[in-house]
Amino acid sequence: MSAHNNRYGRLAAQVYHLDKPIGHSFGDVAFYLERLQHCPGPILEPAAGNGRILIPLLQAGLDIHGFDASADMLALCRTECAQRGLPAPVTQQTFEAFQYDQPFAAIIIPAGSFQLITDHAAATDVLRRCHHALQTQGRLILDLDPAHAIHTGGHSVRAWQPSPAQQLTLTCDRLQTDHINQISVDLLRYEAWENGLLQSTELESFSLRWWGVQEMLAALRAAGFTGSITVSGSYAHGRWPTDADTIITFEAVKP
Numbered sequence: 001m002s003a004h005n006n007r008y009g010r011l012a013a014q015v016y017h018l019d020k021p022i023g024h025s026f027g028d029v030a031f032y033l034e035r036l037q038h039c040p041g042p043i044l045e046p047a048a049g050n051g052r053i054l055i056p057l058l059q060a061g062l063d064i065h066g067f068d069a070s071a072d073m074l075a076l077c078r079t080e081c082a083q084r085g086l087p088a089p090v091t092q093q094t095f096e097a098f099q100y101d102q103p104f105a106a107i108i109i110p111a112g113s114f115q116l117i118t119d120h121a122a123a124t125d126v127l128r129r130c131h132h133a134l135q136t137q138g139r140l141i142l143d144l145d146p147a148h149a150i151h152t153g154g155h156s157v158r159a160w161q162p163s164p165a166q167q168l169t170l171t172c173d174r175l176q177t178d179h180i181n182q183i184s185v186d187l188l189r190y191e192a193w194e195n196g197l198l199q200s201t202e203l204e205s206f207s208l209r210w211w212g213v214q215e216m217l218a219a220l221r222a223a224g225f226t227g228s229i230t231v232s233g234s235y236a237h238g239r240w241p242t243d244a245d246t247i248i249t250f251e252a253v254k255p
Ligand SMILES: C[S@@+](CC[C@H](N)C(=O)[O-])C[C@H]1O[C@@H](n2cnc3c(N)ncnc32)[C@H](O)[C@@H]1O
Pocket: 006, 007, 008, 020, 046, 047, 048, 049, 050, 051, 052, 053, 067, 068, 069, 070, 073, 093, 094, 095, 096, 110, 111, 112, 113, 116
C-alpha cells in the first residue's frame, strides 16, 4: 500500500472538518455519551481525528484521551479545544504502536475507523493492544460499517464552500475491491480552488476492510475479550443488527 494510504493530509483534514465538524453526529455522539455515562475511569479514543466526538465527551465531563496518526487532524482538534477553553488531551500515535502509562476503563473506536487497518493480522494485533490497555472489566466499544456499505464502490464528486471565493472538492473513485481479503481501495482527489483557480491538490488512496459480524466476534474473543460481547444495530443497544442497519457496534468486556 502506498505511503499516502489513509493519510488524512492537509486538504483531507480540512474537508473532514467542514463535512463532520465538532459534535456532528451519526447518532453516535448521544450513544457514546449514554454508554460512557457511568464509566468508572479514564477513556481512550484511538483515531480521535478532529475531535468531532472527543470534544462533546470532554464537555460532558468525561476523562477522555485521544490519539491520531495525522498531524493535520490533531491540529484541528487542538485548535477547537483551545477555542472552548478545554485542555487538548491528544497525542500523535498510531493504532499499531500506541502506549499509555495508565490503563483505561473504556476504549471507543467510532466512525468505522478500525476498518482503516486493512491487514487482518495487524487488525487483530490492534484488538490485543486494546485489550492490554484496558483495566479488568474495561470495555472496548467499536463501530463497523456493514459489508454492503463498503464493497459496492463507485464514483462521486462532492464540494464545500468555506468562503464565497473558496471551494474544496473531493472526487472519489473505486480502484479495487478485493473480495478475498475484504478490502476496498478508493482513490481520493482533493482540490482547493480560489475564484475558480486551482490552488492545491492532494491524492490519497483510502482503504477499508469489511468484517463479518461473526468474524469480528471471533477476533475479539481471540484477542482476550472472553467476557460478554454485545452487538447492536444502528445504535439500538442490544438489538442484533439486520441488513437495514447502517452501523454495527460491538461492546466487549475484558474479564
Ligand atoms: C473517520 S476519521 C475518525 C475521526 C473521529 N474518530 C470521528 O469519529 O470523527 C479516521 C481517523 O483515523 C486516523 N487514522 C488513520 N490511520 C490511523 C492509524 N494507523 N493510527 C491512528 N490513526 C489513524 C485518521 O488520521 C483519521 O483522523
